[in-house]
Amino acid sequence: MISDLIFMNGYGIYVWLSFVITLGMCSAIYVKTKKTLKKYEKEFLHELRNLSEQEKRKVLQKSKILNQISTTNREVI
Amino acid sequence: MFNFLLPSRIYLLIEKTLKFINSVFFPILLIGLTFALVISPPDYIQGDSVRIMYLHVPSAWIGLACFASMAFLSILNFIFKTKNFFLINKSLAPIGLLFTCLAIITGSLWGKPTWGAFWVWDARLTSMMVLMFFYFFLILxxxxxxxxxxxxxxxxLITILGSxxxxxxxxxxDWWTTLHQPASISLGKSSKIDPSMLYxxxxxxxxxxxxxxxxxxxKYKTEIIRIKKKRIKSL
Amino acid sequence: MLTKKVKKRILFLVSIVFLTAVSIFFIFKVLNDNLLYFKTPSEIKKDENLDFQRAIRIGGMVKQNSLSATSKEIKFIITDMKNEIIVSYSGAIPNLFAEGKGVVAEGKLKDRNYFIAEKILAKHDENYMPPELKKNVK
Structure with a gap:
């Protein structure tokens, strides 16, 4: 049963290689995308933190989206 | 006109959707792999090599669909100058490149045991390689x-010409003789894949x-943050 | 919504795409022969200026009961249901090569009906089904 699944009547090497390559490339893209996202989030919050209290309030009031980005990452601030 | 696509309206929606997909992805992946590798039957001629189809066909479809959507959005962007479409395209391009490459790689791993060659220069394979180069230039x-x-x-220009x-x-x-077989699934015709493999x-x-x-x-979230970060200073 | 500027851009885009599509169509018209991966036996029969020195590919179906093998070579007939060509070949054959199935042979024509192949590729069709079902259909 298990050896059938691995050898697949001689096609095993091609089938398993395709699945491994697909999984590998997809995971690599996933990790890279996530890393870049985290990096930008961190830099963004860093800049927000460097503003004075007053500036921060003004910025968050003016832009809805900045507000949303900072609320979804509240635990970091 | 395209207000519903504004980043500020959909940012929270993106967050929610990401969380949802993250929670369901792994169970569905495991079920999918079990069906593809264990439960689905081998083919009557191709034997177990048919299992590569479950990677090859979706990859090729998504590679094509990504480029088609990008071309559509590029045309809208060119006509209506909606900047947001550019961000969507920028986020779609790497996905398209990934799946086009995967379609080519899994295709050659499927071709070796069935046709007897990893690669042939027939019209289908060559045009798919051209698509890969278009993605490549776009990302460059x-x-x-x-x-x-x-x-x-x-x-x-690259996306519209590439389309x-x-x-x-x-x-x-259909137009030329190729080693690649014709489409098994087309609109308005019954599928030539047995239900036990189609599902x-x-x-x-x-x-x-x-x-x-x-x-x-x-990717889209990254692009939004990248733009907003620049804007903090100017506010 | 459709200002003058927008209309102008649409017109520009449509004309560019139209011109490119037309030029590509003509390029294909010229290249048509090279885009064909293989020729069928009927096309070989019709072809006035066959080049017996150049390597070409022919394709079709392996005729039922035409396959014969000796220790040195295999011989079979490629058919497209109208015309036939005899093929002789020695070397490794792909797994899916069988009578009644599609095949593409690469090599040179000896004469109009006889082809010496240097490479054989199996062509499979677009139907997929489990083996048990195939038995039932038969």
Whole structure:
């Protein structure tokens, strides 16, 4: 049963290689995308933190989206 | 006109969707892989090598669909000058490149045991390779052109011209003699794949689509933050 | 919504795409022969200026009961249901090569009906089904 699944009547090497390559490339893209996202989030919050209290309030009031980005990452601030 | 696509309206939606997909992705992936590798039957001629179809076909579809959507958005962007479409395209391009490459790689791993060759220069395979180069140039332009206006122009041009290749890929197997077999699934005709293999295929397509959505949303979020970060200072 | 500027852009885009599509169509018209991966036996029969020195590919179906093998070579007939060509070949054959299935042979024509192949590729069709079902259909 298990050896059938691995050898697949001689096609095993091609089938398993395709699945491994697909999984590998997809995971690599996933990790890279996530890393870049985290990096930008961190830099963004860093800049927000460097503003004075007053500036921060003004910025968050003016832009809805900045507000949303900072609320979804509240635990970091 | 395209207000519903504004980043500020959909940012929270992106967050929610990302969380949802993250929670369901792994169970669906496992079910999909079990069906593709264990439960689905071998083919009557191709034997177990048919299992590569569950990767090859969805990859090729998504590779084509990504380029088609990018071309559509580029045309809208060119006509209505909606900047947001450019961000969507920039987030779609890596997904398209990934799946086009995967379609080619899994295709050659499927071709070796069935046809007897990893690669042949028939019309379908060659036009698919041309698509890969279009994706490649597009991503290079995103990386190396710094001037925003110029970048939008160049990338729109690449996508719109590249979209002419799409019908060529689709119909290459009908217009010319190719080693690649004609389409098994087409609109308005009954599928030439037995249901016991068609359902695993649809399941794997769902897995690939969820993965694409995951990458797309993360990329799109990155692009939004990148722009907003620049704007903090100017506010 | 459709201002003058927008209309102008649409017109520009449509004309560019139209011109490119037309030029590509003509390029294909010229290249048509090279885009064909293989020729069918009927096309070989019709072809006035066959080049017997150049390697070409022919394709079709392996005729039922035409396959014969000796220790040195295999011989079979490629058919497209109208015309036939005899093929002789020695070397490794792909797994899916069988009578009644599609095949593409690469090599040179000896004469109009005889082809010496240097490479054989199996062509499979677009139907997929489990083996048990195939038995039932038969």
């Amino acid at each position: 332009s995103f990386k190396f052109i710094k001037d925003q206006d110029k970048l939008v122009k160049v990338s729109s 002419i290749n799409l019908p060529i890929i689709k119909f290459s197997v 695993p295929l649809i399941l794997m397509l769902l897995v690939f689509l969820l993965f694409s959505a995951l990458i797309f949303l993360m």
